[in-house]
């Protein structure tokens with residue numbers, strides 16, 4: 485078997501990540517560690533909800549892998565990466581440090597970056613638009629179900645209802661209306677974020693918060709959402725030529741395997 489050739493880290497001009505939720509059980513820290521160790525960047529933008537202080541107040545959870553994420557980021561900040569931290573709502577305590585530098589990490593509540601090809605990229609976590617995003621847990625849940633599964637569940641439910649003498653009721657129709665509702669909320673959020681960026685003269689806007697990664701042109705503004713590291717493991721990157729792209733790191737499970745074995749040697753403090 486030919487060993488996989490080590491081509492070294494992938495080089496980017498900028499990387500955006502958010503909604504990591506360190507301190508929360510659902511955080512995919514191993515994937516993020518692998519991503520951070522496999523890449524090199526001039527700028528690293530942390531677009532909020534990096535540490536989930538809300539969750540830590542409920543249950544204290546801090547395994548070694550979460551510590552390693554912080555250490556890796558601080559290590560980059562100490563060397564060749566400019567690290568900018570834009571706090572979110574789950575780590576809003578850091579908003580009080582707007583404009584300060586802590587351990588080589590600059591904290592800004594909102595920040596503007598210029599791409600190598602001269603475009604103005606505005607960044608914010610995005611929770612300030614929550615008023616338009618009130619979306620129930622149910623809406624969120626059904627948004628993640630596949631339509632095949634819904635149809636299957638509908639068949640089972642219908643059989644059961646029939647046996648109990650109830651008339652047919654379409655679960656699929658109900659769920660579809662909820663998904664439509666969830667998508668409508670997301671679209672509304674994206675439109676508001678993009679409109680605000682346009683009003684302030686930016687070409688690109690980067691946010692997180694809704695755990696729905698995307699790059700879309702809305703009017704003249706490029707709307708970018710870097711997603712999350714709870715279920716999607718996504719990041720936005722600026723290539724060396726200024727192109728902005730979305731990366732799905734969980735698609736690279738092969739790379740993770742070799743690396744996580746090393747990471748997992750450290751005892752877990754769960």
Ligand SMILES: [Mn+2]
Pocket residue numbers: 532533572573574609611692693694
């Ligand atoms: Mn958030």
